[in-house]
Amino acid sequence: MKDWMDLLYVMDFVSIGILITAISINSLSQIEAWIKAYMINSWLLSLLIFFVAVKNPEHHLYVASTLTFASKGVLLPFFLKSIVKQMKKVQVVETYLSTSLSLIISGIIIAIVYVSLGKGIFVTGFSSFVLKISVAVILIGLFIMITRRSAIAQILGLLFMENGVFLAGFSLTFGMPSIVELGVVFDLLMIVIIMGVFMVQIKQKFSSDAADMDQLTNLKG
Amino acid sequence: MISFFYLGIILFLAGAIASLIFNQRANGFAYILTSTGAVCFAIFGVLLLSSPPVSILSISTTPILEFVFRGDTISGFFILVISVVTFSVSIYSIGYTKGMANKGILGFLLSIFIISMYAVVLSGNIITFLISWETMSIVSYFLVVFDTQEKSAKAGFIYGLMTHVGVVFIIVLFLILYKYTGHMDFAGIKAAAGNLPDAVKTIIFIFAIIGFGTKAGIVPLHTWLPEAHPAAPSNISSLMSGVMIKVGIYGILRIVVDILGVGPEWWGTAIIIIGAVTSVLGIMYATVERDIKRLLAYCSVENIGIILLGIGTSMVLASNGLYKLSAIAMTAGLYHTLNHAVYKGLLFLSAGSLVHSTHTKNLEEMGGLIKLMPYTAFFFLIGSVSICALPFFNGFVSEWLTYQSLLSNFQAMSATAKVAAPLGGAALAFSGALAVACFVKAFGIPFLGLPRSHHATGAKESSLPMLVGMAILALLCLVLGIFPGHTIKLFSPAVSSLAGIEYVFPSGKGVIHLSKTAADLSPLAILVAMIAIFMAAVVLIRIIGGKSKTSYRDSWDCGISSLTPRMQYTATAHTNPFRRIFEKVYLPIRNVNSIYILKPLFLKSISYTNEIVPSFDKYLYNPITDFIYSISRKVKLLQSGxxxxxxxxxxxxxxxxxxxxx
Structure with missing residues (x-):
């Protein structure tokens, strides 16, 4: 299986899949499609970890892979979907920029990352290629958080960033100890739950349709 | 000896917890605990004064965070000062807090506040000192903003701000000390401080003056005092003004005199100048003040100046090698510290009684209270007489000592000392004169004459615990004034360790001999002489004038048919001459607005406003705040929300x- 993996550049393909799912969000407007994109992104991440685990036989990587799949690939999307259902009317994500402009800026971000990380980075992990992709995913997640108005888009942006951070950490270290990963996953669940509560509260307080974050500007002292 | 320390701490903690538990009921119990604790600490302080330095407690958690409490004669003296005021305030509070909202929390904070002050004075290393100091500051902040009905939030803000500015200097000072000596422990720092470079010593000196001076209230860092003291409940302002600002003095003594040792002469001269300016400006603003608690707060500023005059003189004399005279000056400073704690505590307590029963702090709305509150009036009078430094009360002795030591500066070799010290003496004389004017007003306007408003007519005498609390301090004013010899003997070990020589104060039975300045003082003899003269005068009048007859007539009313209390001499009118004479200092804003029916003869009405905005606010603090605001506004553009x-x-x-x- 190892030879087959090397021959077909499987790992590179998987990581490019991660990047593409992140970029694809820019062109999607349905929030349920966003959640699906995140789900696929997490599956690919879990798959990547699985492949690395096959290549370097370390048992805790299998655990990490399963954990990622269970939490990010199943549990979180399920939870997000239930939030979206609660918010009822929220189907479309409002954005400040047009789709094409968002895609162009994402492309520029990726270019900047590739140019600047192209040289002088000493990578201890399995691929410097994956590191570039992970940084690009982090920045795209941040970019999504900036340009979308609704609170649920902010959560998804954060989750993409988190996937990116996880990937970056993984590409540099071959995975952290299981206990750390367990903590990170637990942290993430907590964040999403708290933000879900916040979002419902924002929606109720400002009685807006989309839990619009612009309303929070009034809170400034 | 240390058992008294533990007993005291336990009693204070028990008092803190008890006042929380008994919140609105049986609050007196908690205060009885704290006053007993104060007695324990007073004994502990006296024992510390007569013993070599002792290590009390050291809790070591990690190498950096080590709590060390150590007592020596200097801390013993300050513990005594704190305990004396705390004892009376605790008893006073039993009556004062009756019917007050949230009094449980007040009692709790009060106990913690006192413990933190003891902790500052007993701290043996940098960390302990800083933590205790900050605890003291924060708890006192909560006490300042305790009274939510008044504009205490702003006062609290100013206090908190000034305290923080001060503590920054203190922290930097300690970091410098740690860097150059390599010790966290005060004993170690003191041993190594001799080798510090002169420049470093100077920086530490300046930082100590700014840092601790903010707490002590030297001009121009005093601005929080006239805000915070009136805002706090009166038992608290009594503690803050009587004791907490003395902890600032303790800091200056500990760092500058004890740890750095004898420095260059200009240090002492600088402190004399600061003391002179502080005392003169403090009393000048006190004189024109109409709010009784603000008046007392400004007066505290003045007294801090007098204490610093004593300490500064001591430092100048020590730099000139005149150690015996230096010890006398230090005695003056410490004695005044003790005296000011006693009579300012008393004054704030009796002012608190006034405010408590008249519900106003404005002197113009009081009047005639001597008939309604005779005991409070008597205690306030004793406090006023003491603070005016009139004979056979305690203020007299310490100010006399300060004069003597200032004037003895002519024995120093250097020219600056010879010039600075008499000028300091002149400043002291000037502030003494103004203090008399100020307290003639502070006593006369509220207590004499007729009630000026409905506030004064409904006043009632304070309850028994409040009177007892004041009576203890009033008695102490007299005792400290008549038996200075015994008092000085009590705290002379602290003087010895500060002045650096074993010095036994030359005093006999109630007599102070200052052989070096050729001046003696025996308050007891003065008292006897005064009584004798008074008796003789009474007898003479009787012999010459025969029996007198009292007859009652109406006052002459200038032809106006009825006199009203509003026509009485007011506090503003009383001090108007000072406002005119010292116009250049006060820079008053006067507005006379006349409305005529027919110019220029037929007046309809005249309105007159007169306001004094302290120059420090106008020319020092306002530009700073404006500058900070303008920067903040620019930075605020980034914060869009x-x-x-x-x-x-x-x-x-x-x-x-x-x-x-x-």
């Missing part, structure tokens, strides 16, 4: 870092 923009800042920063860093 939009979360997207904030995230955008992060993204742009990250991209720029990626582009130009890697």
């Amino acid at each position: 939009s979360i997207h923009l904030y995230l955008g800042y992060i993204l742009i920063t990250l991209l720029l870092l990626l582009l130009f860093w890697f």
Whole structure:
């Protein structure tokens, strides 16, 4: 299986899949499609970890892979979907920029990352290629958080960033100890739950349709 | 000996907890605990004064965080000062807090506040000192803003701000000391402090004056005093003014005199100048003040100045090698510290009684209270007489000592000392004169004459615990004034360790002999002489004038048919001459607005406003705050309130870092 993996550049393909799912969000407007994109992104991440685990036989990587799949690939999307259902009317994500402009800026971000990380980075992990992709995913997640108005888009942006951070950490270290990963996953669940509560509260307080974050500007002292 | 320390701490903690538990009921119990604790600490302080330095307690958690409490004669003296005031305030509070909202929390904070002051004075290393100091500051902040009905929030803000500025200097000072001596422990620092470079010593000196001076209230860092003291409940302002600002003095003594030792002469001269300016300006603003608690707060500023005059003189004399005279000056400073704690505590307590029963702090609305509150009036009078430094009360002795030591500065070799000290003496004389004017007003306006408003007519005498609390301090004013010899003997070990020589104060039975200045003082003899003269005068009048007859007539009313209390001499009128004479200092804003029916003869009405904005606020603090505000407004443009923009800042920063860093 190892030879087959090397021959077909499987790992590179998987990581490019991660990047593409992140970029694809820019062109999607349905929030349920966003959640699906995140789900696929997490599956690919879990798959990547699985492949690395096959290549370097370390048992805790299998655990990490399963954990990622269970939490990010199943549990979180399920939870997000239930939030979206609660918010009822929220189907479309409002954005400040047009789709094409968002895609162009994402492309520029990726270019900047590739140019600047192209040289002088000493990578201890399995691929410097994956590191570039992970940084690009982090920045795209941040970019999504900036340009979308609704609170649920902010959560998804954060989750993409988190996937990116996880990937970056993984590409540099071959995975952290299981206990750390367990903590990170637990942290993430907590964040999403708290933000879900916040979002419902924002929606109720400002009685807006989309839990619009612009309303929070009034809170400034 | 140390058992008294533990007993005291346990009693104070028990008092703190008890007042929380008994919140609105049986609050007296908690205060009885704290006053007993104060007695324990007073004994502990006296024992410390007569013993070599002792290590009390050391809790070591990690190498850096080590709590060390150590007592020596200097801390013993300050513990005594704190305990004396605390004892009376605790008893006073039993009556004062009756019917007050949240009094449980007040009692709790009060106990913690006192413990923290003891902890500051007993701290043996930097960390302990800083933590205790900050605890003291924070708890006293809560006490300042305790009274939510008044504008205490602003006062609290100013207090908190000034305290923080002060503590920054203190922390930097300690860091410098640690860097150059390599010790956290005060004993170690003191041993190594001799080798400090002169420049470093000077920086530490300046930082100590600014840092501790903010707490003590030297001009121009005193601005929080006239705000915070009136805002706090009166038992608290009594503690803050009587004791807490003395902890600032303790800091100056500990760092500058005890740890740094004898410095260059200009240090002492600088402190004399600061003391002179502080005392003169403090009493000048006190004189024109109409709010009784603000008046007392400004008066505290004046007294801090007098204490610093004593300490500064001591330092100058020590730099000139005149150690015996230096010890006398230090005695003056410490004695005044004790005296000021006693009579300012008394004055704030009796002012608190006034405010408590008249519900106003404005002197103009009081009047005639001597008939309604005779005991309070008597105690306030004793406090006023003491603070005016009239004979056979305690203020007299310490100010006399300060004069003597200032005037003895002519024995010093250097010219600056010869010039600075008499000028300091002149400043002291000037502030003494103004203090008399100030307290003639502070006593006369509220207590004499007729009630000026409905506030004064409904006044009632304070309850028994409040009177007892005041009576103890009033008695102490007299005792400290008549038996200075015994008192000085009590705290002379602290003087010895500060002045650096074993010095036994030359005093006999109630007589102070200052052989070096050729001046003696025996308050007891003065008292006897005064009584004898008084008796003789009474007898003479009787012999010459025969029996007198009292007859009652109406006052002459200038032809106006009825006199009203509003026509009485007011506090403003009383001090108007000072406002005119010292116009250049006060810079008053006067507005006379006349409305005529027919110019220029037929007046309809005249309105007159007169306001004094302290020059420090106008010329020092306002420009600073304006500057900070203008910067803040510019920075505020960044803060749009939009979360997207904030995230955008992060993204742009990250991209720029990626582009130009890697």
